[in-house]
Amino acid sequence: MVHFTRRRIEAHICICFVALKVYKELERRLKCSDIKMSVDKVLAMAQTINYY
Numbered sequence: 392m393v394h395f396t397r398r399r400i401e402a403h404i405c406i407c408f409v410a411l412k413v414y415k416e417l418e419r420r421l422k423c424s425d426i427k428m429s430v431d432k433v434l435a436m437a438q439t440i441n442y443y
Contacts, residue, residue: 394400418430 394403414430417433421428421430421433
């Protein structure tokens with residue numbers, strides 16, 4: 392990803408940070424709920440959901 396303006400660079404970093412926080416929170420909730428699945432597996436399953 393290439394950005395040239397400070398605003399776009401900051402926005403990109405912010406989006407990456409939020410994505411990491413969401414990933415880590417899902418990881419934490421899976422562990423607390425004693426669910427033996429990886430975050431990647433849960434995300435792959437979520438992609439199979441069809442919305443109509």
